[in-house]
Amino acid sequence: MMQINTIIQGDCIEELKKIPNDSIDLIFADPPYNMQLKNALYRPNNTKVDGVDDDWDKFGSFSEYDDFCAAWLTECRRILKETGTIWVIGSYHNIFRVGNIMLNLGFWILNDVTWYKTNPMPNFMGTRFTNATETLLWCSKGEQYKKYTFNHKLMKKYNGDKQMTSVWQIGLCIGAERLKGQDGKKAHSTQKPEELLKRVILSTTKQDDVVLDPFFGTGTTGAVAKKLKRNFIGIERETDYITLAQGRIDSITEFFPEADW
Amino acid sequence: MMQINTIIQGDCIEELKKIPNDSIDLIFADPPYNMQLKNALYRPNNTKVDGVDDDWDKFGSFSEYDDFCAAWLTECRRILKETGTIWVIGSYHNIFRVGNIMLNLGFWILNDVTWYKTNPMPNFMGTRFTNATETLLWCSKGEQYKKYTFNHKLMKKYNGDKQMTSVWQIGLCIGAERLKGQDGKKAHSTQKPEELLKRVILSTTKQDDVVLDPFFGTGTTGAVAKKLKRNFIGIERETDYITLAQGRIDSITEFFPEADW
DNA sequence: TATAAAGGTGAATCCGCAC
DNA sequence: AGTGCGGATTCACCTTTAT
Numbered sequence: 001m002m003q004i005n006t007i008i009q010g011d012c013i014e015e016l017k018k019i020p021n022d023s024i025d026l027i028f029a030d031p032p033y034n035m036q037l038k039n040a041l042y043r044p045n046n047t048k049v050d051g052v053d054d055d056w057d058k059f060g061s062f063s064e065y066d067d068f069c070a071a072w073l074t075e076c077r078r079i080l081k082e083t084g085t086i087w088v089i090g091s092y093h094n095i096f097r098v099g100n101i102m103l104n105l106g107f108w109i110l111n112d113v114t115w116y117k118t119n120p121m122p123n124f125m126g127t128r129f130t131n132a133t134e135t136l137l138w139c140s141k142g143e144q145y146k147k148y149t150f151n152h153k154l155m156k157k158y159n160g161d162k163q164m165t166s167v168w169q170i171g172l173c174i175g176a177e178r179l180k181g182q183d184g185k186k187a188h189s190t191q192k193p194e195e196l197l198k199r200v201i202l203s204t205t206k207q208d209d210v211v212l213d214p215f216f217g218t219g220t221t222g223a224v225a226k227k228l229k230r231n232f233i234g235i236e237r238e239t240d241y242i243t244l245a246q247g248r249i250d251s252i253t254e255f256f257p258e259a260d261w
Numbered sequence: 262m263m264q265i266n267t268i269i270q271g272d273c274i275e276e277l278k279k280i281p282n283d284s285i286d287l288i289f290a291d292p293p294y295n296m297q298l299k300n301a302l303y304r305p306n307n308t309k310v311d312g313v314d315d316d317w318d319k320f321g322s323f324s325e326y327d328d329f330c331a332a333w334l335t336e337c338r339r340i341l342k343e344t345g346t347i348w349v350i351g352s353y354h355n356i357f358r359v360g361n362i363m364l365n366l367g368f369w370i371l372n373d374v375t376w377y378k379t380n381p382m383p384n385f386m387g388t389r390f391t392n393a394t395e396t397l398l399w400c401s402k403g404e405q406y407k408k409y410t411f412n413h414k415l416m417k418k419y420n421g422d423k424q425m426t427s428v429w430q431i432g433l434c435i436g437a438e439r440l441k442g443q444d445g446k447k448a449h450s451t452q453k454p455e456e457l458l459k460r461v462i463l464s465t466t467k468q469d470d471v472v473l474d475p476f477f478g479t480g481t482t483g484a485v486a487k488k489l490k491r492n493f494i495g496i497e498r499e500t501d502y503i504t505l506a507q508g509r510i511d512s513i514t515e516f517f518p519e520a521d522w
Numbered sequence: 523t524a525t526a527a528a529g530g531t532g533a534a535t536c537c538g539c540a541c
Numbered sequence: 542a543g544t545g546c547g548g549a550t551t552c553a554c555c556t557t558t559a560t
Contacts, residue, residue, distance in 0.1 A: 036535050043531090044550045052533050062364065092373035092398075093535060096364060099357025103323065111390045112353035114375050116428050117532090122551040123424065125536040126413035129372045129399075129464075130552080132426035134533075137353075138390075152387035163384065165393035167377050172532055175555055190533050203390075370535080407537080413550090424551070527559065537549080 004210055007222070007234040007242050012214045013068075015235045016075035024079045024233075025149070025209035027086040028200055028221050030192060031072070032057045033094045034065045043124055052189045056237075062097065069101050072214055077105055079212070080141050085110065085148045087200050088137045089192070095135045107139040110148070111166045115196060118171045136196075138204070148204070154261050155203045164203075170195045179218050179244055187244055188218045197224035202258055205230050219245025226252050229259040265471055268483070268495040268503050273475045274329075276496045277336035285340045285494075286410070286470035288347040289461055289482050291453060292330065294355030323358065330362050333475060338366055340473070341402050346371065346409045348461050349398045350453070356396045368400040371409070372427045376457060379432045397457075399465070409465070415522050416464045425464075431456045440479050440505055448505055449479045458485035463519055466491050480506025487513050490520040 002023060008015050035057055041049040059065040076086055086107070090098050103109070113136040120132040140148045155164045173193040181187045197220050201211060207229045213221035216234030218241050225232040226249055236242050263284065269276050337347055347368070351359050364370070374397040381393040401409045416425045434454040442448045458481050462472060468490045474482035477495030479502055486493040487510055497503050 033533055034535095035533060037533095038535075041534060041536060042550095045529090047530075049534065049536095050531075051535095057533080091533060091535095092360075092370050093533080095373075096357050096360025096370075096398075099353075100361035103357060109353050109357075110388075111392060112356075112394070112396070113390060114377070114394050114428070116375070116377070119532080119553040120426065121532050121534070122553090123534080123536060124550050126417075126424070126550055127371075127411060127536045128534095129374065129416075130424050130426040131372060131534070132428050133373070133375050135373070137357075150388060155390075163387075163391050165381065165391040167375070167393050171554080174532070174553095178532095186532090404535080426552095525560080527557100529557070530555080532553095537547105539545105539547090541543105541545085 002233070004231040004233055005222075005226075007216055007219070007236055007245060009236060009239070009242055011237060012235050013071045013075060016072060016079065016214060019075075019079045019212075021078055022081050023210075024212045025081055025084050026201065026205045026211045027076050027080060027084070028197065028211060028213050029072070029076065029086065029088045030190070030213070030215050030217065031069065031088065031090070031094070031098070032059070032215075033091050034059045035091075035093050041124070049121075054189055065094070066097055066101060069098055070105070073098075073101055073105055073107075076214065077107065077141055082141060082145050083147050083149055085138060085140050085204050087204070088139075089115070089134055090137075091134050092131070095137070099137055102137060102139055106142045108141070108143045108145070109137060109139050111138045112136070113138060114167045116167050116169045118169055119174075120172070136200070149206060149209075151203055151206075154258075155199075157261065158199075158202065158258060168196070168199060179248065188241060191218055192220050194220060194224050197221055198228070198256065198258075201225055201228050201230055207259065216245060217241050219248050222249045223252060227254070227256045227259065229255060263494070265492040265494055266483075266487075268477055268480070268497055268506060270497060270500070270503055272498060273496050274332050274336060277333060277340065277475060280336075280340045280473075282339055283342050284471075285473045286342055286345050287462065287466045287472045288337050288341060288345070289458065289472060289474050290333075290337065290347065290349045291451065291474075291476050291478065292333070292349065292351070292355070292359070293476070294351055326355070327358055327362060330359055331366070334362060334366055334368075337475065338368065338402055343402060343406050344408050344410055346399060346401050346465050348465070349400075350376070350395055351398075352395050353392070356398070360398055363398060363400055367403045369402070369404045369406070370398060370400050372399045373397070374399060375428045377428050377430045379430055380435075381433070397461070410467060410470075412464055412467075415519075416460075418522065419463065419519060429457065429460060440509065449502065452479055453481050455481060455485050458482055459489070459517065459519075462486055462489050462491055468520065477506060478502050480509050483510045484513060488515070488517045488520065490516060
């Protein structure tokens with residue numbers, strides 16, 4: 001039997017393969033974006049931008065990245081229940097490759113949700129528009145699977161009695177919410193805000209459902225799942241992230257009120 | 262020599278082929294996204310739809326749509342000046358296929374601009390979030406072409422002295438702006454608001470530049486180009502649309518004040 | 523102690539020319 | 542192709558330091 005509310009250490013694709021068919025209620029995936037950053041970037045005051053230069057974000061080519069995504073997305077589709085759905089978040093660097101692969105695998109796009117950042121980093125050089133969004137693809141297993149979970153009335157209530165749209169205005173994960181390492185610096189370069197995961201889990205799962213995150217990182221998905229009285233399974237390769245995530249989740253003692261709506 | 266400020270009647274791909282290399286300053290494309298996928302995606306055996314065995318070539322309709330887009334986008338890339346850029350608008354139905362193809366052709370994404378509709382049609386069934394956006398991909402010919410036109414300061418002024426972001430809140434094209442046929446019904450099913458084209462043309466062309474629209478429709482691109490003192494070339498297959506567009510553009514007598522900024 | 527000023531920072535595909 | 546350097550370029554929000 002699958003163990004829930006635990007973090008599995010290992011390679012994402014290998015660990016996904018061990019999970020039974022049609023067993024997961026929701027998947028939230030925040031894969032590497034393959035940002036392809038080359039040169040350093042400086043602000044007008046000459047301070048250096050601390051960009052994403054993690055090894056896990058580096059791929060040799062589009063084709064390498066595509067193969068990686070096709071592999072983990074194939075497993076994700078296999079393990080999803082017929083009532084289940086998947087969310088994948090990305091930026092313009094990767095979301096068009098991911099979206100194309102998902103369509104090819106038979107996923108059915110229900111919404112392309114725009115995370116509209118209230119406080120994005122400006123474009124310092126004035127060469128482009130400020131990149132103020134990331135995109136979340138919300139998909140069912142296929143067009144024929146129509147009984148997916150969507151808590152329409154609950155989300156309407158959550159949104160002040162107006163139907164929630166596909167644009168979510170949410171700030172970056174900063175301040176007290178942002179996990180810091182012992183050196184006082186951000187523990188993970190791409191930690192997501194809890195409000196984002198709250199909307200994802202609240203809208204597309206029911207209490208006691210199982211939420212899987214194949215790129216668990218510092219465990220925002222697990223933390224929010226717990227606060228909403230859902231179960232989680234995390235897959236993560238790096239020990240440091242797992243330690244942080246486990247401590248974060250263990251220390252949670254209060255639920256979100258919306259958990260019982 | 263290319264004739265400007267005219268509408269060419271004919272097949273988009275055939276007419277694009279007649280345009281010389283490196284001759285166009287800006288392309289705005291609003292391609293069809295009617296992919297008619299139903300037959301392709303319904304498979305006889307619904308119980309065992311496993312992504313592993315699903316070669317994407319089996320999706321006949323995807324493949325047809327991809328081929329069509331690859332063909333017109335290839336010509337677009339050929340005719341763009343090295344300083345030129347291209348905008349392609351789409352919804353979640355097609356933009357992930359289009360974006361993937363553009364990347365494969367060597368286009369370099371500068372922004373994925375979100376058209377955030379202030380008055381979207383609600384989801385009446387309560388089965389999804391209200392789909393409130395369309396996506397515009399703004400791309401240069403390739404990573405190496407860095408001298409593309411971008412009127413950063415002008416757009417900052419246009420945006421109340423703050424850098425414009427990649428999220429544009431603009432209403433649907435309705436009311437007086439929406440062209441009606443003799444039967445009083447909307448003349449074109451997907452007429453775009455002028456404010457959208459205004460931002461596109463204002464930000465990425467200079468006065469007297471040539472803007473090409475391979476899916477001209479009722480000529481919003483031409484109308485806005487004229488009001489901004491730019492030149493246009495339209496390609497359109499349907500006589501009815503051409504007649505409407507020509508009349509619309511001919512009747513323009515006033516410029517936008519921003520044309521001389 | 524309260525308020526103000528200064529400094530830091532966020533998934534970033536962010537310059538252009540001369541040598 | 543790589544390096545060096547002059548010059549143009551930023552928004553919201555949080556933390557730290559100064560008044």
